[in-house]
Amino acid sequence: MNSQKLFYPIGEVAEMFNLPTSTIRFWEKEFDILKPKKNKKGNRLFTNEDIENLRVIYALVKENGYTLSGAKAHLKAVKKGDPETIELQKSLLNIRKKLEELREIL
Numbered sequence: 001m002n003s004q005k006l007f008y009p010i011g012e013v014a015e016m017f018n019l020p021t022s023t024i025r026f027w028e029k030e031f032d033i034l035k036p037k038k039n040k041k042g043n044r045l046f047t048n049e050d051i052e053n054l055r056v057i058y059a060l061v062k063e064n065g066y067t068l069s070g071a072k073a074h075l076k077a078v079k080k081g082d083p084e085t086i087e088l089q090k091s092l093l094n095i096r097k098k099l100e101e102l103r104e105i106l
Contacts, residue, residue, distance in 0.1 A: 007037065007045035016051065017058050024054070030068055031057055033075060059092055 014021045028034045028044070033053045036044040046054075060071040078089055 005048075007047060008051065010036075010044045010046065013046045013051060013054065017054065019058075027054070027057055031072065031075065033057075055096075056089065056093070059096060063096075064092070 010021050010024055014024050034050055036046045036050050038044055060066040
């Protein structure tokens with residue numbers, strides 16, 4: 001991901017996660033942590049923070065098998081500051097990062 005960009009169009013974001021744009025739009029409606037900006041035409045523009053939030057949602061739903069309601073509950077627990085949940089999330093994100101680094105090496 002190019003951290004120099006301030007905003008990413010939905011097409012680029014969908015490619016990053018190998019998801020259809022419809023899934024990104026659906027998740028935007030389902031998860032209140034996703035709040036992409038919209039330009040005058042109504043096109044969604046995602047920030048780096050939005051992409052990190054999508055990364056968490058993707059990991060919960062696609063990689064860890066959470067249902068949407070389960071993922072929402074997990075995110076609420078994190079928001080409330082449940083230490084066990086926060087540590088689990090950090091661990092999962094670190095593992096993901098290391099796996100991505102390994103994939104690049106291979």
